[in-house]
Amino acid sequence: MSALRSGGGFSRQRRIEAAAIHVAGLSLLAVAGACAAGLAVELIYRDDQWEPLLLSTGAIGALGAVMWRTTRLRTTGAGTRDALQAVGVSWLAISVAGAVPFVVAGVLRWDLALFESVSGFTGTGSTVLSPIEGNTHGLLFYRQMTQWVGGMGVVVLAVAVLPFLGVGGLELFRAESPGPTSDQLVPRISDTARRLWGIYCALTAVATLVLLAAGMTLYDAVSHAATGLGTGGFSPYNDSISHFDSATVEAGVIFAMFLGSVKFPLYYMAFKGRDLRVFWRASEFRFFVAILLASTAFITLLNRSMGVPTALRGAAFNVVSLISSCGFGTDDFTLWVPAAQIVLLFLMVTGAMAGSTSGALKLFRVQVAGKHAWREIKRVRRPNGVYPIHLGRDPIPEDTVRSVLGYVMFYFVVAVGSIVVLSLLGADLPTSSGSVVTAMGGVGPGLGVAGPASNFLVFDGWQRFVLIFLMLLGRLEIYPLILFVLPVSAAVRRSSKRSRRRRGSTDGGDRLVRVGAD
């Protein structure tokens, strides 16, 4: 309601109250950080292309700092709409800012650079940089870092850093963090965000060590650990992981991707309780492992004509790579039998566990939707039966089920609509469906002509813009972007107002009172 300021009269505020700009400014600082990391690598490798990176770091950092320092959060904490706005503005800002180094370095035109940047921050990994290897270490490392930063989320980072975000922080956290449930680990949301980032850094370090042990150089290990944990899938090599042509490296990368697709709060609980059984106790984890094994086995079976060991190696790597929405490539799976490709397509839709860095629907939602479908069949048999949905021990509250189903349906409708649009823009069905699914899920490679051996230069300008939109949509889990970008927001407000008026404004009024009481 009101803030206390000391030592003064009722003067004008020094900082402008604009939560969105404030958070976006911090996010830009994160981008500048990624840039600076690239700059450092550039200097270490003496690739002589440090000016663009320095320029970008400076420019983005300065802009971010200005935006951050001249604004402030609303003192009462952000409401839902503020949070959505902040997340939307932040992501637009980092998308644009992230493109700057590519443009300044002169390797990509602005629209391609924007695609690359969005693909980076959303952890997608579809690339329009071709060839990749011609570029300097610094720029490529920056490209890797965009995925690492975007993997856990810049806004989550902001929540972790901002000292007294309080209530609004939770809204922000929810709006950006992947998954339907944001498990709060500790009472304070900023502490939770800090712990998540801590786990993330620790896991990245572990993955780096594993990759080093598997025979990578330090640079490669850090690069791939970052994009593996962030389940992004960028690689500094044209051939991605097949560059190394080593089963050991592949196993190491599989490990990294697996780490990134497990629900992060589970690590915290396991660490805190010194008990590894928490993983197995999570129904979603068991489901995840079951799907991994089943799909790998099935695809190996389908591809048995290549010889079982080869088929198994390819299947294992690509199943993990696609379900984790990472998108590293070894084999060109567009050459596999169609059935295997369809299975992969569905893995790209399901994604891995909620609360991990992976994208797409998340298995938690898939489980809930599947169980709901099944219980509706049971209800047909016994219309008066009461069938709560259980995951593990606890029944899931019906309003969670409702919102999960809503999201699944939204995802499905958006995907189908986009496939139609992309097809009408000239792509064939495998390409359009593959690229829509891969963009929404943040995976990377698609099917058809946009497979792992190809890149997204096969799309023309408009198609690429659709895909950019889809990547952001999928990463932010649809609602923030839709409510922020589209005028739907206004329509929704109007229609809800209308329905509220019809019902005599009880609930709406209550909400207002609540907000005011904060």
Added chain:
Amino acid sequence: MSTSARSKGVGVFDGRRDFGSFISRGRFESPVGFVIGLAILACGTLALGAALIGVVTDGRQVGRFLELALLWGIVGGLLSSQCRVPLRLRSSTAFVGVLAVWLTFVTVSVLTYETLGTFEHLDDSFFESMSGFTTTAATVVPDPEALSRATLLWRAGTQWLGGLTALLFVVAILPSIGVGGLDVTVAGQRYSGTSLRSRRTVSLLEHLLGLYVSLTGAGIVLFLIGGMGPFDALTYAATTISSGGFANHAGSFGHFESTTIEWAGFGGMVLGGANMALLWAAVRGGVRPLWRSFELRAYLTVIVVGGVVIALTTAPDGGLTHESVRRAFFHVASAASTTGHFVGGWGGWDMGPQVLLLAIMGVGAMSGSTGGGFRLVRALALVGYLRRELVLQLHPRAVTPVRVGRRTVSDELVSRMIGYQAQYLVVAALGAIAVAALGGELVTSISAAISSVANVGPGLADLAPGQGGVLVLARPARAALVPLMLLGRLEIAPVLVGVAVGASSLSRAVRSTVVK
């Protein structure tokens, strides 16, 4: 909702008295046996019709059909007269009955095709039978013109019968036992005076039957005026109104090369995909119910918008021509009503319009029609649901009902509907994987699966009509489509529940005989 129906147990033949002594004469109390008997009897009648038509046309295979008619007549008559229907039915029995009817249809049809020697392989007769009775249009007959007239009539008849049965069972009965949230529609008929919901009486079924027959009659007249021969008019009307899609010619409607016939076919398909109860209400009460039906407006919007978009995207270089526009609209109507008739096919189009067509197929026809697919009313409810989700994002405590048009949909129905959507997706996905695993290509497998679940028939790319259709697929892949058609027609849950209930009661029966 339908609590009254539930608490009483669902009477497939609640109007027991109307059947009078016919039912009560039976010695065994077996409603399932009774409906199976009726189904066989219906097939016998169809075979008799085929024989009669055979006599007046080419005269081929008339004898066979007469024998079959006699056989089915005796078996069906005996069975139905020896079984009686108890006053009250449990809903589980209704599921078994519905499933049994379709399986009986298919079995009888397979036997018929086998007797006639129409197909080389058993699985082909099976495929054709299932495709017929589920009003899908996928056919394994490479050249229908080579078949005898009697066989063609039988083939068209299976679709007509399948459409009718679907109308009666799926429309009138399944919703009341809560399948897939279709009560939405049926509840929408309150103004009609003959609500399908309030009392499912035999008289209502008779009305629907009457409407169906008269629509078919109207179709025949239209086609005759358009210039078809009487036999073609009869069969095409039967497969159009039932939204089936079997054709007497490899080129379907394209065979006639007549603008009038194509527009007549367009009209017929649009009618076939419309809600019969709504049409009935319109027949009795004028056009107001039509205007007020949100679903009908949506249905027409889909056809018009889809037609325009496809016409624009498939326009030849010289700009729009009457032909391209006509074809666009014809195919959109064919997809929207899940019929499957075609004029020249869409194999030559760009991928975009084809994918749009596939999406329209997936959504499907109106509820309460003979068509299939996810059905428009559910799609509309889904849109309402998503709208509500958006509102809830901004106002987590908003209480906004899901609406279809002006009507609110209860949360229970919405939940069922979403459940059905998920089931639909899972079935289509598993189907696509199965077809692909058995040798289909990427596009063909996906489109074949969707098209089969939606009871349309033709798919995209190689599966587009005029390109060879399902014959392109290997035989095992085709076989994978068969269960999809049945699941799609019966809206998934009844099949599973029917199988489960049937299996458990069978095993109980077996166990009790063993004990004896």
Added chain:
Amino acid sequence: MYVIVVGAGEVGTYVADRLSREGHDVAVIERDRAALRDVQERLDVLTLLGSGTNPEVLREAGVDRAEMIVAVTSQDEVNLVCCLVGKQAGISRTVCRLEDPDLRSRKSSALHEAMGVDLIIDPDYETAQEILELLEYPGASEVAEMAGGEVVVIGAKLGADAPIVGRSLIDIAAEYEPEWDFLFGVITRGDETIIPRGAVVLQADDLVRVLCKRRARRQLMKILGLARRAPRRIMLLGGGRTAELVASTLDQRGSEVVIVERNPDRATELAGRLGGTLVLKGEITDADLLEESEVGTFDAVLALTGEDDANILACLYAKLAGAKETIAVVHRLSLLPLLSEAGIDVALSPRTASANGVLRFVRGDVSAVATFLQGEVEVIELEVKEGSPADGGIVAELRLPKDVLVGAFVRDGKAQIARGRSELRERDHVVLFSMPGSVSDVRRVFG
């Protein structure tokens, strides 16, 4: 500190909010899903669904880390058991809300000990105390007595006719030089709340919180334009526990008290218990009833029911009819601005009253805490510890956060208004204005 709050009702939510804003880690346990979701949306705390008496739920809430449990559900028994379970799980401090006077009384101290209850709070009782304080300062909207009553913080809205309106603080201060008896602590104008500097000019409708020595309170009231006689005829609308407590005290003081109660049984009960009080049976918003009982002739009308709307309506009516002062209990704090606009003199909320008790307990070494309904500012009183930076320090040189203002100190039972040059000593009781976030800094300075 890690605090577990059981019960997300009005009091629980408020306490959790205050504690969380103050920098404590808070976990809230609540059985009602909807109430819990509200908390989750509004507060930055850990929320758990379940009963506070369930050891498993308590474990999930982090009972092993918790230092305090605040049991504030509406059921006394549940609260007691929560305290017991919490104590056994190793929580050192427990706060229990008890409403039953028998359970609260000294007679039950054995029970309290057995159940491990350290602090008992009772919102109704605290509200009654607050009302009684307010009645002593007619016209003030908030009153807080600190340092055993030696220092009083009075909050009041300046009327246009108040003598000090239009004058700057320097101006006023100069007039009372050298010995100050009061000090302007906080001013709320519109949405903004500040700790003022000398140049600020007071305006009508400013809400000021002024700290004064006890003996100067009459003089201060005059300056604020509020000098009135203490009310003698008082009408209480609503016959709940608060009203009963207030009425019995007022009765002893010899005031004339009238209670209006809706429930006939309760009215009879009240009439039986309160000898000298007139109890009327009826709705408090019944205009005829109010008219008949000549509501306009009363010095103070207090609406104390659990329904905000009824309280507000009744007060408005009484004000229109001519009652000198109206006091309404409101539960929804967001309605407050509306009330003063509408002319209701004072509004108070049971939750702040009981939260003050909890906050004081949380701080441990802080002797008194007062919070205000509008603005987050609070007034705290603490003792200067020996050897702390404040011991022997000059006020202006203490490294206090900017949003802290030292108001007064009490030395040997004698209050003095603090000035920049004042020197503090050990065992001084200091009264200061502070934002909740700065309390920990303040404590560092004073020991």
